[in-house]
Amino acid sequence: MTTMTMFDYINQEQETLTNILQMYDFSSDPSLAKMGTVTVLATGSSFNACLSAKIAFEKLADVSITIEEPYNFNHYGRLIKGTDTIIGVSQSGKSASTIDAMQNPHKSEIQRIVLTSDLTSPIAQVVNKVIDLNMGIETVGFVTKGFSATVMQLILLAIKVGVSKNQIDEQRLAELKQELLEIISNIxxxxxxxxxxxxxxxxxxxxxxxxxxxxxxxxxxxxxxxxxxxxxxxxxxxxxxxxxxxxxxxxxxxxxxxxxxxxxxxxxxxxxxxxxxxxxxxxxxxxxxxxxxxxxxxxxxxxxxxxxxxxxxxxxxxxxxxxxxxxxxxKGIDLSKRIFDDFDSVLKSKI
Missing domain, CATH: 3.40.50.10490 (Glucose-6-phosphate isomerase like protein; domain 1)
Structure with a gap:
């Protein structure tokens, strides 16, 4: 079996993002039309992807977003008054802190959405809506394709929210899709x-x-x-x-x-x-x-x-x-050789 590398996944990004865009369902969703004040829970590369997509999401979906580290939020955080949506992002779906924060008791009317590449993962069991990152399982721990797929999925979700709010019409949707296709073609x-x-x-x-x-x-x-x-x-x-x-x-x-x-x-x-x-x-x-x-x-x-x-x-x-x-x-660093191999099991950072 061939061992995949970061470089292999970087080279898959163009095809992956093309597939994500072409397969995306932009039809109106009444549950998304209510989205206005959003808390996003993510850590590591998922947090960075959310930060990269935040401006596009707020502009296209006409929402206000707060991004929180889930462990700190779970123990010390408080939802902003008026929050109607919580979005969790976990590529593996096994991030213990994100799962804990997503499943903690909140008002029942707050919708919970998760973006993950594993639809059967633990985090998928504690939310109302699961969005497939649609990029497969990235076996290399240093995610690359997963980062880019997360940014893309957040942008597309924002567009779908805009469509659901009747703020993005068919012409504007076509323009946005064409711009994204041109971006992908440059990868x-x-x-x-x-x-x-x-x-x-x-x-x-x-x-x-x-x-x-x-x-x-x-x-x-x-x-x-x-x-x-x-x-x-x-x-x-x-x-x-x-x-x-x-x-x-x-x-x-x-x-x-x-x-x-x-x-x-x-x-x-x-x-x-x-x-x-x-x-x-x-x-x-x-x-x-x-x-x-x-x-x-x-x-x-x-x-x-x-x-x-x-x-x-x-x-x-x-x-x-x-x-x-x-x-x-x-520098001679063998990225295929695992280090701190017992970290997750000892610190219980992932389920």
Whole structure:
């Protein structure tokens, strides 16, 4: 039996997202038309995916969303008054903290929805509606395809809510579907460009001691997923920050060991990002950028795609998934070898 790798799953993303979009049922659902104030419960890469999709979801579905870490919410949290929907996200469906938070007593009129890739998993038994992530079971612990599928499913759920509220008509629905198809069609090109970018900076990344990613808007979620992926695979100090938050303290630790990644899309915040990059350039080892725009600068991975900012995480995450995998590989880290093998059983983090 062939052992799957992160790279294998990255290469499946284009086909998987295409299938998800083509198979999606956008018909109106009366239960979703009532959605207005939403609490989302997720942890790890699922949390990062929700953060990446939050702006698109709020805009397309006309809702307000709060994203909570389920363990903390279960023990210390409180639902915002007027909450009508709780959405849990667990790719495996076995996250103990998410299951506990979803099944805790709440008002009966609050609908509970879960997104999972295992429809028979424990979390599927404690909710009103189960949404299949529709990407199969990802056997590699360092999820890539699952992250992208979660972002896509949340965007499509938001569109379905908008349709159910009669806020998205047939013409607008067709436009959104076409935009998403065009985004998906660029995935292979992004993979190829990311591979070339990695190879150009391979020595820098191989020797890097501290990695930081900065993003704004929906790509704050991409920066956080960068943190998760690099921590899990490269196993060097790595963090992801919202652009402005980095300016309020974290920049003070910057030194020559730091490699800073700036994630940029055309936005009112882009000039702020560029000003920070220019300032930090003389204080860190290297500034690298990933942007949706075109670039001939060797330090900038320019994807050269036209894409709305709210959907941009679907493409901007891919370079970091690939760079994490390839950096770990050149560092000699065998990602197929399990470490902390008894962690889940001892700490009971998964059922």
């Amino acid at each position: 292979q090109s992004v993979i190829d460009k990311s591979n070339a970018f990695f190879e150009h900076h391979e020595n820098l990344l191989k020797l890097g001691g501290r990695f930081v990613a900065l993003g704004y808007g929906p790509n704050w979620g991409v920066a956080k997923e960068f943190e998760t992926k690099f921590t899990e695979t490269v196993r060097r100090p790595s963090q992801g920050f919202e652009l402005e938050a980095y300016m309020h303290g974290p920049y003070l630790e910057a030194d020559w060991e730091h490699t800073l990644f700036f994630i940029e899309t055309p936005s009112v915040n882009q000039s702020r990002s560029q000003a920070l990059a220019d300032y930090m350039d003389s204080y860190v080892g290297k500034i690298l950028k990933v942007t949706t725009e075109k670039s001939s600068d060797a330090a900038v991975l320019g994807l050269d795609v036209t894409i709305s900012e709210m959907f941009s995480p679907l493409l901007l995450i891919i370079p970091f998934q690939l760079i994490a995998y390839r950096t770990a590989t050149v």
